Every structure is written in structure tokens, then in C-alpha cells.
Amino acid sequence: MxxxxxxxxxxxxxxxxxxxxxxxxxxxxxxxxxxxxxxxxxxxxxxxxxxxxxxxxxxxxxxxxxxxxxxxxxxxxxxxxxxxxxxxxxxxxxxxxxxxxxxxxxDLLRAGVDSAPESRLRLLIHHAGLPGPEINQWITGSDGRAISCPDLQYRRLRIALEYEGEHHLLDPAQWHRDIERDERLRQLGWVVLRFTKQHLRPENRAGTAEKVRFALSARGWQPGWPA
Structure with missing residues (x-):
């Protein structure tokens, strides 16, 4: 008090x-x-x-x-x-x-985050020395139509990161929308990385960071470069 x-x-x-x-x-x-x-x-x-x-x-x-x-x-x-x-x-x-x-x-606060797990994923990426992704920004098609709003993304490299809470798996309609959303992005040449709470567990964090690092490197990013 x-x-x-x-x-x-x-x-x-x-x-x-x-x-x-x-x-x-x-x-x-x-x-x-x-x-x-x-x-x-x-x-x-x-x-x-x-x-x-x-x-x-x-x-x-x-x-x-x-x-x-x-x-x-x-x-x-x-x-x-x-x-x-x-x-x-x-x-x-x-x-x-x-x-x-x-x-x-x-310096680490970001506006526009939806949930604590999204913040934890972003901080995991930060602590791994990887470039910071954009947060909840809309991706549009060539006609200006909104396609998807990933939790995190590297727009220039066309990499989207999605945190899937348990409700995504327990709600069939939501699961269907997630699949369709990811397919639309892949058709535009995006890589979609999906994460769950298991990826944020201490014993899995190094592997999670490596998953992001591999996707960045595969798109031409090199350590020390912005994304």
C-alpha cells in the first residue's frame, strides 16, 4: 500500500x-x-x-x-x-x-505486443544477439489487401514468426484460420516459423534461437547486419 x-x-x-x-x-x-x-x-x-x-x-x-x-x-x-x-x-x-x-x-519495451509469450519470444531473440523483429504489423498483397499480421516479422527478409497459444489448437476454427493465414503468406514467398510455450522453456531456448538464426541466414542475413 x-x-x-x-x-x-x-x-x-x-x-x-x-x-x-x-x-x-x-x-x-x-x-x-x-x-x-x-x-x-x-x-x-x-x-x-x-x-x-x-x-x-x-x-x-x-x-x-x-x-x-x-x-x-x-x-x-x-x-x-x-x-x-x-x-x-x-x-x-x-x-x-x-x-x-x-x-x-x-530500451527493450515495445508498443503493440499482444501477449506475454510474444514478449518472451522477442526477448529470447534479443538475448541471442539476433536483430529485433517488427511487432504486429500488417502484411499486404500487391493489391493492397491485408493478408496477415504476424506476431513478429522480418519484413525485408519475408520471415514471419507466430506464437501459437493453446487456444489455437483447442479451437478448430482458429486452427483452420491459422493454417489458411500461413498458406497465404507462403504463397507470397514468406517463411513462417511457428512457436509454442515449449519453445520458450529454458532447455529449449538455444534451439529456438537457432531456428530463428537459421531462417535469417537462409535469407541472406549475416551476423552484425540489420534485418
Whole structure:
């Protein structure tokens, strides 16, 4: 629980109390409760999360407006805030614990991500020293018709990366749409790489990175080159 500096520190059983230099914009109302804003809360998390988890939490604030509905009951529409708001908050909160982690995470945040697994896949690619892909950008045909919006892509090299959540396999209609989507891309000369949660497990990460590296190299990319 957090209170402004002018108040005493909260003291309740089961509650960790904090005081912070809160401005009016740092407090919002959600379902009748006063809570700190998304950007303020994210900077608080910098002292307790790993770098990757902090980036994933930050990406979650910046999801695209038409992202799939969040799980559970969450009343605020996407995006929860803008990247500029997060940057301004980090610049303002100079004395907080974990600020160096927040500064490091800022450069890895990306707007428009749909889900945590997509962020984990992108970070896996980053840690492997591979070039960063574009996120959720539409691919169009020669007639301007929208073909597909891959989770991640290397547009110049025509490589699309799709993370397949379990609902893709459990929903026959969704599975059919995925197959048709990938076939349309392949007809345009794209390579489509598909990933599941198994690819993100620690013991499989090296193989997953190599899968992406091989596809890049097969399309003419060389280490040190942008994609």
C-alpha cells in the first residue's frame, strides 16, 4: 500500500506500507478503488522483477488497442498508457529502488505486443544477439489487401514468426484460420516459423534461437547486419 509523503506510512496486518511522492496524475480510480497509475506502478515493480519480467510487464501496458481481451476482469482499455508516459515517469522518479533496471528495461519495451509469450519470444531473440523483429504489423498483397499480421516479422527478409497459444489448437476454427493465414503468406514467398510455450522453456531456448538464426541466414542475413 502506498500513501503520499505527507501521510504516515500504512501499517496493517499483511500489508507492506510505502510512502511516495505522488502527483495527482499518479493516482487513478479502478473499480471504485484508488490505485497508482500504470506507469507509476511499473516503476515500483523495477525493484522486485527480473529484467525480462519487467519488460514483459511494460509491454503489457503498451498493448495495441485491438489486442485480444485480457484474462480476468480488467476494466481499463488497451493501451493502459503510452511509452512516453513510462519514459517521463522513469525520468521523474530518480531516487527509487530499481531505477537502473527501469532505465535498462525502457530500451527493450515495445508498443503493440499482444501477449506475454510474444514478449518472451522477442526477448529470447534479443538475448541471442539476433536483430529485433517488427511487432504486429500488417502484411499486404500487391493489391493492397491485408493478408496477415504476424506476431513478429522480418519484413525485408519475408520471415514471419507466430506464437501459437493453446487456444489455437483447442479451437478448430482458429486452427483452420491459422493454417489458411500461413498458406497465404507462403504463397507470397514468406517463411513462417511457428512457436509454442515449449519453445520458450529454458532447455529449449538455444534451439529456438537457432531456428530463428537459421531462417535469417537462409535469407541472406549475416551476423552484425540489420534485418
Amino acid at each position: 502506498t500513501r503520499p509523503l505527507r501521510y504516515s506510512q500504512p501499517r496493517r496486518n499483511g500489508v507492506v506500507g510505502h510512502n511516495a511522492a505522488l502527483q495527482q496524475a499518479d493516482v487513478i480510480r479502478s473499480k471504485g478503488l484508488l490505485v497508482t497509475s500504470p506507469a507509476f506502478t511499473w516503476t515500483d515493480l523495477a525493484s522486485v522483477l527480473s529484467l525480462d519480467d519487467l519488460v514483459i510487464a511494460g509491454d503489457s501496458l503498451l498493448r495495441r488497442q485491438d489486442a485480444p481481451q485480457r484474462g480476468g476482469c480488467f476494466p481499463m482499455p488497451d493501451p493502459l498508457c503510452q511509452l512516453s508516459e513510462v519514459r517521463e515517469m522513469v525520468a521523474r522518479r530518480t531516487g527509487i529502488r530499481g531505477r537502473s533496471a527501469a532505465v535498462a528495461a525502457l
